[in-house]
Amino acid sequence: xxxxxxxxxxxxxxxxxxxxxxxxxxxxxxxxxxxxxxxxxxxxxxxxxxxxxxxxxxxxxxxxxxxxxxxxxxxxxxxxxxxxxxxxxxxxxxxxxxxxxxxxxxxxxxxxxxxxxxxxxxxxxxxxxxxxxxxxxxxxxxxxxxxxxxxxxxxxxxxxxxxxxxxxxxxxxxxxxxxxxxxxxxxxxxxxxxxxxxxxxxxxxxxxxxxxxxxxxxxxxxxxxxxxxxxxxxxxxxxxxxxxx
Amino acid sequence: xxxxxxxxxxxxxxxxxxxxxxxxxxxxxxxxxxxxxxxxxxxxxxxxxxxxxxxxxxxxxxxxxxxxxxxxxxxxxxxxxxxxxxxxxxxxxxxxxxxxxxxxxxxxxxxxxxxxxxxxxxxxxxxxxxxxxxxxxxxxxxxxxxxxxxxxxxxxxxxxxxxxxxxxxxxxxxxxxxxxxxxxxxxxxxxxxxxxxxxxxxxxxxxxxxxxxxxxxxxxxxxxxxxxxxxxxxxxxxxxxxxxx
Amino acid sequence: xxxxxxxxxxxxxxxxxxxxxxxxxxxxxxxxxxxxxxxxxxxxxxxxxxxxxxxxxxxxxxxxxxxxxxxxxxxxxxxxxxxxxxxxxxxxxxxxxxxxxxxxxxxxxxxxxxxxxxxxxxxxxxxxxxxxxxxxxxxxxxxxxxxxxxxxxxxxxxxxxxxxxxxxxxxxxxxxxxxxxxxxxxxxxxxxxxxxxxxxxxxxxxxxxxxxxxxxxxxxxxxxxxxxxxxxxxxxxxxxxxxxx
Numbered sequence: 001x002x003x004x005x006x007x008x009x010x011x012x013x014x015x016x017x018x019x020x021x022x023x024x025x026x027x028x029x030x031x032x033x034x035x036x037x038x039x040x041x042x043x044x045x046x047x048x049x050x051x052x053x054x055x056x057x058x059x060x061x062x063x064x065x066x067x068x069x070x071x072x073x074x075x076x077x078x079x080x081x082x083x084x085x086x087x088x089x090x091x092x093x094x095x096x097x098x099x100x101x102x103x104x105x106x107x108x109x110x111x112x113x114x115x116x117x118x119x120x121x122x123x124x125x126x127x128x129x130x131x132x133x134x135x136x137x138x139x140x141x142x143x144x145x146x147x148x149x150x151x152x153x154x155x156x157x158x159x160x161x162x163x164x165x166x167x168x169x170x171x172x173x174x175x176x177x178x179x180x181x182x183x184x185x186x187x188x189x190x191x192x193x194x195x196x197x198x199x200x201x202x203x204x205x206x207x208x209x210x211x212x213x214x215x216x217x218x219x220x221x222x223x224x225x226x227x228x229x230x231x232x233x234x235x236x237x238x239x240x241x242x243x244x245x
Numbered sequence: 246x247x248x249x250x251x252x253x254x255x256x257x258x259x260x261x262x263x264x265x266x267x268x269x270x271x272x273x274x275x276x277x278x279x280x281x282x283x284x285x286x287x288x289x290x291x292x293x294x295x296x297x298x299x300x301x302x303x304x305x306x307x308x309x310x311x312x313x314x315x316x317x318x319x320x321x322x323x324x325x326x327x328x329x330x331x332x333x334x335x336x337x338x339x340x341x342x343x344x345x346x347x348x349x350x351x352x353x354x355x356x357x358x359x360x361x362x363x364x365x366x367x368x369x370x371x372x373x374x375x376x377x378x379x380x381x382x383x384x385x386x387x388x389x390x391x392x393x394x395x396x397x398x399x400x401x402x403x404x405x406x407x408x409x410x411x412x413x414x415x416x417x418x419x420x421x422x423x424x425x426x427x428x429x430x431x432x433x434x435x436x437x438x439x440x441x442x443x444x445x446x447x448x449x450x451x452x453x454x455x456x457x458x459x460x461x462x463x464x465x466x467x468x469x470x471x472x473x474x475x476x477x478x479x480x481x482x483x484x485x486x487x488x489x490x
Numbered sequence: 491x492x493x494x495x496x497x498x499x500x501x502x503x504x505x506x507x508x509x510x511x512x513x514x515x516x517x518x519x520x521x522x523x524x525x526x527x528x529x530x531x532x533x534x535x536x537x538x539x540x541x542x543x544x545x546x547x548x549x550x551x552x553x554x555x556x557x558x559x560x561x562x563x564x565x566x567x568x569x570x571x572x573x574x575x576x577x578x579x580x581x582x583x584x585x586x587x588x589x590x591x592x593x594x595x596x597x598x599x600x601x602x603x604x605x606x607x608x609x610x611x612x613x614x615x616x617x618x619x620x621x622x623x624x625x626x627x628x629x630x631x632x633x634x635x636x637x638x639x640x641x642x643x644x645x646x647x648x649x650x651x652x653x654x655x656x657x658x659x660x661x662x663x664x665x666x667x668x669x670x671x672x673x674x675x676x677x678x679x680x681x682x683x684x685x686x687x688x689x690x691x692x693x694x695x696x697x698x699x700x701x702x703x704x705x706x707x708x709x710x711x712x713x714x715x716x717x718x719x720x721x722x723x724x725x726x727x728x729x730x731x732x733x734x735x
Contacts, residue, residue, distance in 0.1 A: 002259055002261070002284075003280060003281070003282075003283030003284035003285070004283050006259070006284060006285050007283065007284065007285045012257075012502075013259065014492055014496070014503065015260065015505065016492070018263060018264075018508060019508075022415065022416050023416070023471050035493060036493070037493075038493030038494050038497065038604070039492075039493035039496060039497065040493075040496055040497045050447070050448060050470075050471050051448050052446055052447065052448070053445060053446025053447070053448070053449075054446060054448045054449065107461070108459075108460070108461035109445050109446040109458075109459075110446050110447065110458060110459075110460050110461050110466070111460075111461030114283070114461060115461070170512065171512050171513070200543055200599045201542055201543025201544060201599040201600050202540070202542065202543070202600065203540060203541050203542070203543070203544045204543075204544065213599075213600060214598075214599075214600075215598070215600050215601070216597070216598035216600050216601030216604060216605070221600070225540075226513050226540050247504055247506070247529070248525060248526070248527075248528030248529035248530070249528050251504070251529060251530055252528065252529065252530045257502075258504065260505065263508060263509075267660065267661050268661070268716050295692070295693060295715075295716050296693045297691055297692065297693070298690055298691025298692070298693070298694075299691060299693045299694065352706070353704075353705070353706035354690045354691040354703075354704075355691050355692065355703060355704075355705050355706050355711070356705070356706030359528070359706060360706070
């Protein structure tokens with residue numbers, strides 16, 4: 001993919017991640033949403049594509065002054081919304097427009113990253129944020145595939161939140177889909193039946209002790225100081241998380 | 246290696262892979278051959294070097310307008326041939342010439358990537374595609390170590406192909422050395438005694454089902470839709486693969 | 491972190507490592523010390539930060555014409571000393587000065603790489619090697635947290651060295667903290683009771699045989715030719731290593 005891009009345009013490549021879990025739309029949607037809005041104006045290429053080679057469409061999403069290129073499976077839409085939220089709110093830069101990239105025949109049916117999406121990213125980079133819509137391969141995509149990260153259910157009366165693990169990060173921290181605002185003013189919280197302290201960060205408990213905290217993504221995170229939260233809480237991506245307080 | 250290169254020339258570095266299997270000439274020869282021909286003119290540095298510190302030679306391979314730098318163990322030659330095949334066929338760019346890089350004493354005998362090959366890559370990058378042959382360290386290498394990827398045996402009469410697994414990719418897809426043309430017009434194929442459907446891509450079978458397909462490398466690939474082919478077929482790199490049809 | 495940096499300055503990013511063992515100050519101090527001195531003048535950003543979100547300070551270390559940015563936990567100081575040692579010895583470039591980066595409130599208490607250190611690295615890169623000390627966030631840090639890599643004890647009379655494993659590299663090579671000068675003129679050495687040959691490099695023993703050698707870091711390294719030394723010697727990071735000769 002890098003070779004194809006550099007053959008077609010002279011640009012600076014920045015690797016954002018090498019190790020997103022394979023084929024996992026939820027993990028990719030989460031991590032890209034957390035990371036890409038911090039970048040300056042760019043073309044972002046992300047190919048999480050279990051449907052490669054089938055009749056799924058290719059998409060170019062314009063979010064403010066960013067372009068996102070990938071399969072039309074919705075995985076880029078949470079990022080597009082986050083880019084708009086992180087922007088300055090001006091009308092010039094707060095629209096999300098989705099386009100189809102019409103790719104025709106391809107050399108392979110199993111590696112569209114190389115054969116479809118890298119050339120598309122190079123082409124929209126070369127033509128630019130406005131003019132790319134004039135490319136012959138580009139047309140509006142009125143009905144893009146939607147995708148939402150799963151949302152928790154909160155019951156203030158029973159003081160219970162039921163959510164799930166979105167991802168486990170490299171450190172073993174368990175990142176849930178439950179908003180960290182829930183932990184405000186709590187000293188402890190019960191996670192799937194086990195009570196742990198609510199802490200501002202990892203090292204405010206002793207080594208190898210468990211905690212709940214608000215992660216940098218503003219969600220509830222379950223962790224162990226200098227250890228692995230996933231092992232201590234016996235949780236992995238997709239698992240149910242019930243918090244009570 | 247990056248520090249050494251950037252200390253000696255001002256260039257753009259592009260990471261091609263971080264995770265080639267260690268010490269594995271076959272895997273490196275395969276992946277580099279699949280990837281590097283897609284790049285524009287460049288100096289490619291690849292150090293797969295189980296013989297580091299012994300009397301094996303250092304090589305600079307010129308293939309068309311690309312330069313390949315690494316140990317003289319032949320691992321770069323399949324890539325050189327693929328670069329020529331991918332080129333425009335003009336006589337100006339279809340020659341492969343191999344040179345020795347004469348490196349003398351080195352600070353270490355266990356890290357020639359840092360001490361020999363990074364400086365060599367920087368030097369040939371700085372002097373360029375033609376002038377590098379005037380460098381004092383460079384001389385023709387008339388007898389480079391050869392290396393060929395293993396080839397399968399095909400018996401059209403008994404309708405049997407016996408090959409091997411070249412590599413297993415990150416997704417668990419089993420990439421064989423058997424040409425994908427074999428699968429043309431077949432609806433199913435028997436792999437080491439078990440029959441699986443021949444499919445255009447992964448997602449044309451149901452989730453977690455097995456298939457044989459023609460990968461982006463144009464070889465037969467054994468896979469599982471959203472699962473791991475290596476586990477389902479119980480195959481790893483180097484294993485024998487017998488296809489019958 | 492890359493997005494934050496590129497939003498605040500136009501620079502070239504070079505990834506030095508993706509896979510340093512998490513939370514491991516010794517491994518980071520060792521690898522950074524071995525790698526960063528080979529780079530030309532640069533701002534180096536390295537966040538090994540088990541104390542994130544606590545009252546530990548942020549540091550900018552000036553070593554010659556390099557700047558090192560990270561938590562004030564000492565992990566950058568061996569690198570700073572190695573940069574000075576690798577330099578030309580001129581008085582203009584042989585000083586180490588440590589500064590505090592005063593960061594105030596932060597958006598998160600668990601990801602200061604994004605919220606503190608990336609902005610600090612971008613700011614000192616923009617202002618430069620001398621002027622960065624005029625930044626409002628910068629002041630001298632007279633009492634930085636110290637950190638030394640563990641040192642072995644050598645007894646020439648009993649011909650015994652007791653050290654430890656600093657790290658195991660990607661190939662499985664066991665890198666100790668014992669100076670390789672110890673192996674000079676030895677033909678064999680006893681490692682935790684088992685005698686192995688002293689060799690100039692890996693491939694001077696037969697495949698899958700054990701050896702001791704002087705690694706590119708100039709320390710004693712315990713290895714297996716085309717195999718994993720850590721498994722053969724049953725050693726991992728932090729383990730005790732007793733050499734007798």
